[in-house]
Amino acid sequence: MKHVKHSGSRPGTHTGPRARQPSLSQLRAFVAVAEHLHFRDAAAAIGMSQPALSGAVSALEDVLGVQLVERTTRKVLLSPAGERLAVRARAVLDAVGELVEEAEAVRAPFTGVLRLGVIPTVAPYLLPTVLRLVHGRYPDLDLQVHEEQTSSLLDGLAAGRLDLLLLAVPLGQPGVTELPLFDEDFVLVTPRGHDLADRRDLPRDVLRELPLLLLDEGHCLRDQALDICREAGRGEGVAATTTAAGLSTLVQLVAGGLGVTLLPRTAVTVETGRDDQLETGYFADPAPSRRIALAMRTGAARGGEFEAFAGALRDAVGSLPVRVAGAPPVREPSAPPAPRRAGPAA
Known part of the structure; x- marks a missing residue:
């Protein structure tokens, strides 16, 4: 017995890449009719002619394979399928409207x-x-x-x-x-009365022996400070026994006499201006930055x-006290080196 292979789809269904899809124009026409329940009023609301609107609704019914409206000589009613699909059609149009608004926002810079x-x-x-x-x-x-x-x-x-x-x-x-x-220099922050306070000509090698306080692991500023110390000739045992989660805590540890630290220039005024137990020293050019x-x-x-x-x-x-696009270094007003003062080397 010879077997015959059948192809195709069930009646009333659309399959394959060429299946018809509702157009936005058809959806707008149907939603307008659902809202006004009157073809002439619906056509006027969306700026279509009445014949064009009626044709769009009919085309949508053909694409979906269901009757959406019941037309009489006096009024227009939604079918049960029309009532259900009108909700979906409104949601589709709202989503398209949001898509267009978002695209407009993307096209406009700085919005x-x-x-x-x-x-x-x-x-x-x-x-x-x-x-x-x-x-x-x-x-x-x-x-x-x-x-x-x-x-x-x-x-x-x-x-x-x-x-x-x-x-x-x-x-x-x-x-x-x-x-x-921009680039910004690092500044040495010391307790008040430290031998290196108020200097404007600090050589980098002063970092070799100082008790340096650092931020916790994970902060890039900690890694930068360690790199500066290594470049200055400090050995591998540079890690501090006392660390802090933030710069505000770090400078308080310095004020308390536990050591010294390095701050970026943009942070100096904010972090040292509140405490008269803190002083600063600036490195000779080229300063670490x-x-x-x-x-x-x-x-x-x-x-x-x-x-x-x-x-x-x-x-x-x-x-700000920074160097932008190759500008010359920003330095403190020139002054002679401050006399060395007696005090703890902290």
Whole structure:
């Protein structure tokens, strides 16, 4: 007996890549009829002619394979299927409207949400400048700030949880583009009366023997301080026995006589200005320094916008004690070295 293979689909179904789909015009016509229950009023509401609207609804019924409305000489009624599908059709049109609005926001630079990640040793000192810039120049930008350590920020950037990072570089991270902003020197913070306080010509090798206080593991500033000490000739046993989770705690430990520490220039006024038990010393040129930059995903859709933002931020930090785009070093007013004072070497 010969077997015959049948092909095709059940009557009333659409299969395959060429199956017909409702158009947005058909959905708009049907939703207008569902809202007004009158063809002439519905046509006027969406700016269509009445014949075109009636044809669009009929075409939608043909595509879906169900009757959506009952037409009489006096009024229009929704069928049971029409009542159910009108809810879905409204939801589709609302979603399309939201999609269009979002696309308009993306096309307009400096609008919508910008999720900015910032490291803790930058956030308290640079965010006031960032916020003034955003409020003054980009009022339609919804800036959302996340303060986290570098490793967490990079994970967030890679996963799409964050859009842009503000942190110390270089990162050496594949797929990340750095937009340098400025360089800032490190300053030695000492207890009051320390032999090195008020100096303007500190050689780096003073770091070889000093009891240096550091941030906890995970902070990039800790790693930077350790690198500076190694470059100054300090041995591998540089790690401090006392550490702190933040710079505010670190300088309080210094004020208490437990040691000295290194602060970036942007943090000095904020962290030492509150305590008269703290003093500072500045290194001779070239002083140890760090570079602060914005970082984005390489090839980010908003890359041009982020580059413009970096340029605006470079201009905005001009009043800070930093070096922007190859400007000459920012130094304290020149003064003769202070006489050495008696006191603990801490």
